[in-house]
Amino acid sequence: MMELESGEGKSNCNCINDAKNQRRVGLIYDQRMCKHRTPDNDYHPKNPNRITVIWNKLKLAGIPQRCVLLKAKEAEDKYICAVHSKNHVNLIRNISSKQYDSKRNQIASKLNSIYFNEGSSESAYLAAGSVVEVAEKVARGELDSAFTIVRPPGHHAEYNEAMGFCLFNNVAIAASFLLDEKPKLGINKILVVDWDVHHGNGTQKAFWKDPRVLFFSVHRHEFGSFFPANDDGFYTMVGEGPGAGYNINVPWENDRCGDADYLAVWDHILVPVAKEFNPDIIIISAGFDAAVGDPLGRCQVTPYGYSVMLKKLMDFAQGRIVLALEGGYNLDSIANSALACIIPLHLLSGVNHAFFFLLFTLVRRKVNAFWPTLADELPTKLTNPKAPPHTLLSSSESNDEDDEASKFVSEDLVSAVKDVVGPILKLKVEDNHGNMDGSGISFYDLARYGHGRAPSQKGGQGDQRSSGSFTRGQSSGRQVPAGDRATTASDRPSTIAINRREPSFYVPSPSVLLDGSDSEDHVPLIHRRGKSVMEELDYAPYRTRPKVDFDDIFAAHVGQELVVSCMQLVAQLVGVADYAEHITANHSGEIKKLKGELKKSEAEKSNVVYAQKIAESARVVVVHAMEEANAARDDAIVRANSLEFERGVDTTPG
Numbered sequence: 001m002m003e004l005e006s007g008e009g010k011s012n013c014n015c016i017n018d019a020k021n022q023r024r025v026g027l028i029y030d031q032r033m034c035k036h037r038t039p040d041n042d043y044h045p046k047n048p049n050r051i052t053v054i055w056n057k058l059k060l061a062g063i064p065q066r067c068v069l070l071k072a073k074e075a076e077d078k079y080i081c082a083v084h085s086k087n088h089v090n091l092i093r094n095i096s097s098k099q100y101d102s103k104r105n106q107i108a109s110k111l112n113s114i115y116f117n118e119g120s121s122e123s124a125y126l127a128a129g130s131v132v133e134v135a136e137k138v139a140r141g142e143l144d145s146a147f148t149i150v151r152p153p154g155h156h157a158e159y160n161e162a163m164g165f166c167l168f169n170n171v172a173i174a175a176s177f178l179l180d181e182k183p184k185l186g187i188n189k190i191l192v193v194d195w196d197v198h199h200g201n202g203t204q205k206a207f208w209k210d211p212r213v214l215f216f217s218v219h220r221h222e223f224g225s226f227f228p229a230n231d232d233g234f235y236t237m238v239g240e241g242p243g244a245g246y247n248i249n250v251p252w253e254n255d256r257c258g259d260a261d262y263l264a265v266w267d268h269i270l271v272p273v274a275k276e277f278n279p280d281i282i283i284i285s286a287g288f289d290a291a292v293g294d295p296l297g298r299c300q301v302t303p304y305g306y307s308v309m310l311k312k313l314m315d316f317a318q319g320r321i322v323l324a325l326e327g328g329y330n331l332d333s334i335a336n337s338a339l340a341c342i343i344p345l346h347l348l349s350g351v352n353h354a355f356f357f358l359l360f361t362l363v364r365r366k367v368n369a370f371w372p373t374l375a376d377e378l379p380t381k382l383t384n385p386k387a388p389p390h391t392l393l394s395s396s397e398s399n400d401e402d403d404e405a406s407k408f409v410s411e412d413l414v415s416a417v418k419d420v421v422g423p424i425l426k427l428k429v430e431d432n433h434g435n436m437d438g439s440g441i442s443f444y445d446l447a448r449y450g451h452g453r454a455p456s457q458k459g460g461q462g463d464q465r466s467s468g469s470f471t472r473g474q475s476s477g478r479q480v481p482a483g484d485r486a487t488t489a490s491d492r493p494s495t496i497a498i499n500r501r502e503p504s505f506y507v508p509s510p511s512v513l514l515d516g517s518d519s520e521d522h523v524p525l526i527h528r529r530g531k532s533v534m535e536e537l538d539y540a541p542y543r544t545r546p547k548v549d550f551d552d553i554f555a556a557h558v559g560q561e562l563v564v565s566c567m568q569l570v571a572q573l574v575g576v577a578d579y580a581e582h583i584t585a586n587h588s589g590e591i592k593k594l595k596g597e598l599k600k601s602e603a604e605k606s607n608v609v610y611a612q613k614i615a616e617s618a619r620v621v622v623v624h625a626m627e628e629a630n631a632a633r634d635d636a637i638v639r640a641n642s643l644e645f646e647r648g649v650d651t652t653p654g
Contacts, residue, residue, distance in 0.1 A: 023319070025345045026137060026146030027064060028130045029055045030072035033151050035119025039105060044115065045296065045329040046165040051149045054325070057335035063342055068143060072150075074122070075129035075173060082176040083169050083206050085160040092167050096121035112163040112228070124152055124167040128174075131283075131324045135174040138320050139185040139281055145314075145321045145345045147286075147338070153326040155200035155285045156228060164198065164228055171285050171324050172206040178281065179212055188212060191279035193270070193313065194219070195262070195306075196287025196326040197297035198226070199233030199249070203285065209243040214277050218265050220290075220297065221251030248273065255298040257290070259305030266312050274316050282313055282321045288328030288337040296329050303333075303340035311344045321345070573629075577622045580615050 034048035058064060080089050095104060096118045104116045127150035134146035154171055156164030171192060178187040192207070194200035194217040207213035220226045221233045231237070239247035250265050288306070289297035313321060323341060328334035364374040584591070 023144040023346055024142070025067045025342065026070050026134045026143040027058075027067035027149075027342075028070050028072055028134060028146070029149040030126055030130070032072070032119075033123045033126050035117075036123035036152055037117055037119065038115050039117045046152065046327075048151070049331060050328065050334060051151050051325065053331045053335045054149050054338045057339050058342065061339055063339070066346060067147075067342075070130075070133060070137075070146075072126045073129040073133050074125035075132055075168070079132060079177050079181060080128060080168060080173055082180060083159070083172045084157070088160050088162070092124050092162065093121055111161065113165055114162050114167075120152075120167065126150070127152060127154065128168040128170045131170040131174040131322065132177050135178055135281070135283065135322050136182060136185070138322055139178055139182065139187050144319055145323075147323045147342050147345065148325060149338070150325050153196075153287070154324070155194055155196060155203045155287070155326050156198070157202045158205055163202075165327070166202065169202045169206060171200075171283050172203050174322070174324070175213055175283055176206070187280045189214070189277060189279045191274055191277060191282045191313075191316070192216065192285065193282060194285035194287070194326075195290065195309065196285055197290040197294070197299060198287070198327060199228060199251075200285055200326075201228050201230070201232045204232060204237070204247055204249075207243065208239055208247065209241045211242045211246050213243075214246045214248070214273070214279065216248045216250075216270055216273070218250040218262065219252065220255060220257075220299070221249075222253055252299075256300055258292075258300035259302055259308070262290075262301055262305060262309060263312075266309055271312055271315075274313070279317045280320070282317050284310075284313070284321060284323045285326045286323040286338075286341065287326030288334040289326075291328065291330065291333035291337050293330045293333050294328065296327070301337075303336045306337045307340040307344050310341050314344060573622045573625050577619055580618060584615070 029051065033051060037048055038044045077089055077093070091107075094100060095107070095116050100107070100116075108114050108116045127148075130148045130150050131154075134143065134148055137143045138146055148170075150170060152165055152167050154166045154169040154173075157166035157169040171194075175190045175192060178185060178190065190213050192200075192203060192213055192215045194203060194215070196217075197220050199219040199221065200215070200217050204215055204217065207215055217233065219233055224231050224234070233249050233251050235249050235251055237247060237249055238245055248269065250269060252261075288294070290299040290301045291297065291306070292300050292302055310321070310323075325338070328337070361377075368374040
C-alpha cells in the first residue's frame with residue numbers, strides 16, 4: 001500500500017480538500033495480499049492477479065485520486081475469535097511459519113479447496129483487518145462508503161474450518177466487531193448482502209441465531225450440487241431461534257441468470273425487506289463470479305447490472321456501504337465490475353421520470369375500468385415538461401364531441417403523429433459513425449461532448465472515428481473496417497445478445513473472454529464432500545481487453561441517456577396508438593350508428609373510410625417508428641460497448 005507521503009498519497013489529500021462536499025469513499029489495496037499463492041506457483045483461479053487487475057483498472061480510470069486511500073492493517077486475534085475457534089485462529093496464524101513447511105500441503109489437502117504457502121498467514125490477517133478498518137470508519141462517519149480489494153476471500157470460512165479458498169470470514173468478523181466491540185458507534189442492525197455466485201455458508205452460520213444481522217444471499221444452488229455442495233443455501237434455511245427470518249436465501253437452480261433476474265430479486269424480495277429492517281450499515285460480500293464470462297459462475301450479470309444492484313442498496317443506511325471482494329475468476333469481468341460498483345459510491349445521480357411517467361400512465365388508463373383506484377391521474381410533478389404525456393379522451397365527456405370524432409382523428413391525430421415521428425425519421429445513426437443529422441456531429445461526439453456541442457478540435461487521437469477500424473467483439477479478434485460492416489442481425493456483436501433487458505456501458509462477450517481450447521492444467525484439490533471448486537472450473541485462457549479511462553465510462557452513460565430518449569419517443573408513439581384505440585373503443589356504438597346513416601350519403605361514407613385509413617396509417621407509422629427506435633437503441637448499445645476500443649490504446653487519464 002502506498003504511503004500517504006508518496007506521490008499518489010499527496011494527490012489523494014488534494015482530492016479530499018477539493019471534495020469536502022462530495023461523498024468520501026475509502027479504498028484499500030495492499031500488494032502484500034498477493035503473497036498468498038499456490039505453493040509451486042501453479043495456475044489457480046484464486047490467484048494474485050485478481051486484485052492486481054482491479055487495482056490497475058481503477059488507477060487507469062483515475063479512481064484512487066477520487067478516494068481516501070487507507071493502509072491495510074492486520075486484524076487482532078480477539079476480533080477474529082468472535083467468529084472463529086481458537087484452534088482455527090492458531091492454525092492460520094502459524095501455517096506460514098517454518099515449523100509447518102513439511103506438513104503445510106498435507107493440512108491443505110484435508111480441507112475443501114484450500115492451499116497454503118509462506119504468505120498465507122499475513123494475507124489472511126490483512127484481508128480481515130482491512131474490512132474491519134473501513135467498516136469502523138464508515139460507522140464513525142469518517143467515510144460515507146468503502147471498497148476493500150482483499151484476498152483471500154472469506155464468506156465460505158466457518159467457525160473451525162477454512163474452505164472454498166477462504167481462510168478467515170472477513171465480512172463476519174467486521175460485522176461482529178461493529179456489534180460487539182464498538183457499541184458506542186450506534187450500529188445495532190447490519191444488512192449483509194452476498195451476491196457471490198456461491199452461497200456464503202460461513203457468514204450464514206455465524207449469524208444463524210442473531211436478529212441483529214439480516215443475511216441475504218443470492219447464489220447458484222442447483223439442489224445442493226453446486227459448491228459448497230450442501231443444503232445450507234436452500235430457501236428453507238431462514239435462521240433459528242431469535243434469528244428466525246433473518247436469513248434469506250434465493251437459490252438459482254440453473255446457470256445463465258442475468259441482470260433482469262437479479263434485479264427482480266432486488267425489487268421483489270431484498271428491497272422490501274431491507275426497507276422494513278432499516279439497517280444502520282450494509283456490508284456486501286462482493287463476489288463477481290456471477291459476471292458475464294466467469295468460468296465458474298457461468299451467469300450473465302453485466303457491470304451495469306452490478307452498479308444498479310448497488311444503487312438500489314444505497315437508498316438504505318444513509319448510503320453507508322462497505323464492499324469486500326469475494327470471488328470472481330475472469331480478470332476482465334472482475335475489473336470492469338469492480339469499477340462499475342465504485343462509481344455509484346461517488347455519484348448519486350437523479351432519475352429521469354419522463355419515460356416511466358408515460359409508461360405508468362398508459363398502464364393505469366388501460367386497466368382503470370377494472371381497478372377504480374387507478375383512475376386518478378399521476379402527480380404532475382413527475383412529468384418532464386419537455387415531453388408531456390398526451391391527454392386521452394375520457395368516456396365521460398359530452399356526446400357533442402362524439403360527432404367530432406371523425407374530424408378529430410383525421411386532423412389532430414395526424415398532427416400528433418407527425419410531431420412524434422418527425423424527430424425519429426430524421427434520426428440517422430450511420431454504421432461508420434457518420435453524421436446523425438447532417439450537422440457534422442457523429443454519434444460518438446454527441447455522446448462524448450453532449451447535445452449540440454462538438455469537440456473543439458478534430459483529427460486528434462480518438463477523434464477520427466469515421467474511417468478507422470474497431471474490434472467487433474468476435475472471438476477471432478479480427479479488426480473489421482467500419483465501411484465493411486454488415487447490418488444484418490446475424491452479424492451484430494454477440495455482446496448484444498447476452499442481455500437486452502438492461503443497457504450496459506460494458507458487456508463483455510463470452511466468446512472473447514473464454515476463447516481458446518479447454519486446458520487440463522488444473523490444480524488437483526483433495527476434498528471430503530461434494531464437488532470442489534476446481535471441478536466446477538472449465539478453464540480457458542483469458543483475453544485482454546483494451547483499456548478505458550474514467551471519461552469513457554461517463555461518455556457511455558451519456559450514450560445510454562440517448563437510448564432512453566429514443567425510448568421516450570417510442571412511449572409517446574405508443575400513447576398515440578393507444579389514444580386512437582381508446583377513441584374507437586369508447587365510441588364503437590356511435591361509429592356503428594354512423595355507418596348505418598352514412599349509407600345514405602356517399603360523401604359521409606367516404607369521410608369515415610378516410611378516417612379509418614388515417615388511423616390505420618398512424619398504426620403503420622407507429623410500428624415503423626418503433627422499429628427505427630429499436631434499431632437506434634441497438635446501435636447506441638453497440639457504440640457504448642465499443643467505446644473502450646474507440647478511445648485508442650493510450651487512454652491514460654488526464
